[in-house]
Each structure stands twice: as structure tokens, then as C-alpha cells.
Amino acid sequence: MKRLFMMLLVIALVLGTIVGCVQNNPTTGQPENGTAQEAPKKSPMVYKLGNAGALGEPAAIVCQLFTDLVNERLEGEVVFEFYPAEQLGNEITMLENLQVDLQQAVMTAIDTLGTYSKDFNIISMAFAFEDHDHLFKYLESDLADAAFKVLEDQGIHVVNFNFKKNPRxxxxxxxxxxxxxxxxxxxxxxxxxxxxxxxxxxxxxxxxxxxxxxxxxxxxxxxxxxxxxxxxxxxxxxxxxxxxxxEVDYAFPLEALSFSKTAWDRLTPEQQKIIEECAEIAAEEFNTTINTKWQEDKKKLIEAGVEFVDFDKEAFMAKMAPLAGQLESEGFWGTPGLYEKVQALR
Missing domain, CATH: 3.40.190.10 (Periplasmic binding protein-like II)
Known part of the structure; x- marks a missing residue:
């Protein structure tokens, strides 16, 4: 019996020595052999950006520019992937995707947001605005705050709406x-x-x-x-x-960069700031390119035999003015007297 006890004691001492050899040094936190343990690498968040435009179209070009800028600045913490040509669905489908965080960002025509916030429908009314400056006075005014709040409540956060396309x-x-x-x-x-x-x-x-x-x-x-x-x-x-x-310029379209509110809130304030700065840089490039390209295109059109006719814009505006009351009565926007309030911003 005494011999059996001694044998068990020896075995216990040997096992204790082996375990001690592989345990971390309590002072350094490293194994005794000196090999450092690597912390698990954190995977980046992947954000999908969608657009309906085909590759080569202005909106798709600026989306790719934004994607490149933001990926460089975020240094792998968040990685943006761009999907053009309705790969993630048409504009309405992509906005629905935002609401449930199936995709994280989209660039759409701003008036498409009228599907979710009715006051934005006034942007689509012919001759409601005299130029882009007039439109921005509305979008940046207290009058539009309620429209943006409705979008936020529906899970859509607009980051930038300064992508100015040429008039219609x-x-x-x-x-x-x-x-x-x-x-x-x-x-x-x-x-x-x-x-x-x-x-x-x-x-x-x-x-x-x-x-x-x-x-x-x-x-x-x-x-x-x-x-x-x-x-x-x-x-x-x-x-x-x-x-x-x-060239009646009856409407002044804008492209808007919008995010899933869930995805936006997941970002740090620093990441949000970088995204906003990259969006502004991309918008400035877009606006310059669009305007310059039209001057070139117009010359080519004239050379191809296109005729730019003299038109009576006042006649068009007079024809359209009575429509505002009808649209309001049919619920195209929710703010009473919105058309008259917009005209007062001219």
C-alpha cells in the first residue's frame, strides 16, 4: 500500500511539471518558450452601396469615386463595396433594403424619397423651382426639416444631397x-x-x-x-x-446619398465624419464634371443637327400653376400650403 501511494505521488509531480511548462508566464503573459500569442484579428464591417446607373453614367462614376475615397480614408475599419446597374434592385427596392439593413447605402434621385416622405414630391412638380439655388433654399430650410425627420423615422438617413444633375x-x-x-x-x-x-x-x-x-x-x-x-x-x-x-429647365434633379439609419448609427463619430467629408469631395467633382460635359455635349448636338428652339417659359409656368392646389388636395404632400411657402423662398 505504501509503495502504491509513492508511485501515485511521483506521477502527480511529473504531470504538474509538464503542465507548468506550457502555462503562460504570470509576469509577461507569454508562454515560457517566449512565443507571443497573437490577438484575433477583427474583421472589417462591409457596407454595400447601390445605384441604378450603369457603369460609365455620371451617378455610377461618382459612386465609385466616393467608394475609393472612403475606403482609403477608413483604412480597412469599414470597407465599402459598390454595386451599380440595379444589381441590388431598383431605387425603391434599394431604399427598402436600407430600412432593414440588407444594404447600407444607396445613391438615388432625391425625389424618389417622396415614396417615404411625401413633402419631397414637390421636387417633382414641374416649374415648382426656378433653379438649383431655389431648391437648396427649400431643402436647407426649417420647412424641409419635417420631411427629413420622417425619413429618419423610417430608417433612412440622408448624408448628402448636393449631387446636382443638369436641369430637365x-x-x-x-x-x-x-x-x-x-x-x-x-x-x-x-x-x-x-x-x-x-x-x-x-x-x-x-x-x-x-x-x-x-x-x-x-x-x-x-x-x-x-x-x-x-x-x-x-x-x-x-x-x-x-x-x-x-431647354425649359422644368425641374432641377439632385442625387442623394442615403444610409440605413441602423448602419449609420453603428459607425463611430470619426467614421461618420470621414464619410461626410468624402461625400462632399465626390459631390464637388460630380457637379463640375456634369456642367462641363453638357457644354461639350451641346456643341456636338448642334453639329449633329439638333435644333434648340426658342420657347415661351412663362406660358409653361402659367399652365402648371393651378396644378399645385390639386396635388395638395390629393395628398401628394402633407404640409398645408407647401407650394406657396416654397415660392416665398425664391
């Missing part, structure tokens, strides 16, 4: 001097109710055509006139079938 023009197969020239004309619109109201008020026959089918619809006579931003008129070659342009 009207063009056709025949010259358009006044609203009278649109009477009975098949006019292409997207599937947006307020656009239908705009051009029916002008006397046209609104016809819904997908953007991808626009050039073919003009060539085949499905529609005989339409509208778009100045840069799109040239880049999509709509002038080949509809060479008469009226």
Missing part, C-alpha cells in the same frame, strides 16, 4: 415652343404618378415607357416626345429620333 428638358420629333405644341402628343413618362399629372396638365398624352426602352419607343412611334436631364439626352442618343429641344 423637353424634346420631341417636332418643335415645342409652348404647351400648345404638346396637345395630344404621346409623351414618355416613367411610372411615377406626379409626372403623369405634370404632362397631362401641359396637354400631352402621358405614356409609361421603361428607361431602357426609351430610344426604341421614340424610333418606333410609341411616343413622339419626352423629357430627361440634359446629359442623358446626349448619352442615350435620344436626339437621333427627337431632334428638337426646349
Amino acid at each position: 428638358i423637353i424634346f420631341g420629333k417636332k418643335p415645342i415652343y409652348s404647351p400648345d405644341d404638346l396637345k395630344g402628343v404621346k409623351f414618355r413618362i416613367p411610372n411615377i404618378p406626379i409626372w403623369e399629372k405634370n404632362f397631362r396638365t401641359m396637354g400631352a398624352v402621358p405614356t409609361i415607357v421603361a428607361w431602357s426602352e426609351y430610344p426604341f419607343a421614340l424610333m418606333q412611334g410609341v411616343v413622339d416626345a419626352g423629357e430627361c436631364t440634359k446629359e442623358a439626352y446626349y448619352s442615350v442618343k435620344l436626339f437621333e429620333a427627337a431632334p428638337y429641344v426646349a
Whole structure:
């Protein structure tokens, strides 16, 4: 019995020595052999940015610029991935994705936000604003605070809306001097109710055509006139079938960079500041490029035989003014007297 006890004691001492050899040194926190333990590497947060524009279009170009800038500045803490050409869905789908944090950022036309905050619909009313400065007076005023608050409550945080596209023009197969020239004309619109109201008020026959089918619809006579931003008129070659342009500048489109509020709140204040700074740099580059490119495109259009007609803008504005009351009564925006309040900001 005594011999068995001695053998067990020896075994216990040997096992204790082995365990002690592999335990960390209590002073240095390192194993006795001197090899340091590496802390587990933290994975970066991946943020998906989506846009409907195809590669090469202005909005897609500026999204890629923003992505490159922010990835450089954030140094791997947050990594942005850019998905153009509706890879994450159309604009409405991508905004729905933001609400549930399926994607973290999107660049859309600011008036698309009217789907979630009705006061933004006034941006889509033809001739509601006289220029981009007038539009910014509204967006940066107390009058627009409620509209942005509604977006926040629905999980959408707007980071920057200073991406200024060129104004929207009207063009056709025949010259358009006044609203009278649109009477009975098949006019292409997207599937947006307020656009239908705009051009029916002008006397046209609104016809819904997908953007991808626009050039073919003009060539085949499905529609005989339409509208778009100045840069799109040239880049999509709509002038080949509809060479008469009226630069009525009836609306002043903006692209807005919006985030999932959940994803935005997940960032540190320092990361948020970097993103805001990169967005502002990208917006300045976008605005300069867009304006310069139109001057070049316009020269090419004239050389190609496009005619820029003299038009009666006052006649267009007079035709549209009564629409404001109708839109308000039908619930297109929620703030009473919003159109009149916007006009007072001119």
C-alpha cells in the first residue's frame, strides 16, 4: 500500500511539471518558450452601396469615386463595396433594403424619397423651382426639416444631397415652343404618378415607357416626345429620333446619398465624419464634371443637327400653376400650403 501511494505521488509531480511548462508566464503573459500569442484579428464591417446607373453614367462614376475615397480614408475599419446597374434592385427596392439593413447605402434621385416622405414630391412638380439655388433654399430650410425627420423615422438617413444633375428638358420629333405644341402628343413618362399629372396638365398624352426602352419607343412611334436631364439626352442618343429641344429647365434633379439609419448609427463619430467629408469631395467633382460635359455635349448636338428652339417659359409656368392646389388636395404632400411657402423662398 505504501509503495502504491509513492508511485501515485511521483506521477502527480511529473504531470504538474509538464503542465507548468506550457502555462503562460504570470509576469509577461507569454508562454515560457517566449512565443507571443497573437490577438484575433477583427474583421472589417462591409457596407454595400447601390445605384441604378450603369457603369460609365455620371451617378455610377461618382459612386465609385466616393467608394475609393472612403475606403482609403477608413483604412480597412469599414470597407465599402459598390454595386451599380440595379444589381441590388431598383431605387425603391434599394431604399427598402436600407430600412432593414440588407444594404447600407444607396445613391438615388432625391425625389424618389417622396415614396417615404411625401413633402419631397414637390421636387417633382414641374416649374415648382426656378433653379438649383431655389431648391437648396427649400431643402436647407426649417420647412424641409419635417420631411427629413420622417425619413429618419423610417430608417433612412440622408448624408448628402448636393449631387446636382443638369436641369430637365423637353424634346420631341417636332418643335415645342409652348404647351400648345404638346396637345395630344404621346409623351414618355416613367411610372411615377406626379409626372403623369405634370404632362397631362401641359396637354400631352402621358405614356409609361421603361428607361431602357426609351430610344426604341421614340424610333418606333410609341411616343413622339419626352423629357430627361440634359446629359442623358446626349448619352442615350435620344436626339437621333427627337431632334428638337426646349431647354425649359422644368425641374432641377439632385442625387442623394442615403444610409440605413441602423448602419449609420453603428459607425463611430470619426467614421461618420470621414464619410461626410468624402461625400462632399465626390459631390464637388460630380457637379463640375456634369456642367462641363453638357457644354461639350451641346456643341456636338448642334453639329449633329439638333435644333434648340426658342420657347415661351412663362406660358409653361402659367399652365402648371393651378396644378399645385390639386396635388395638395390629393395628398401628394402633407404640409398645408407647401407650394406657396416654397415660392416665398425664391
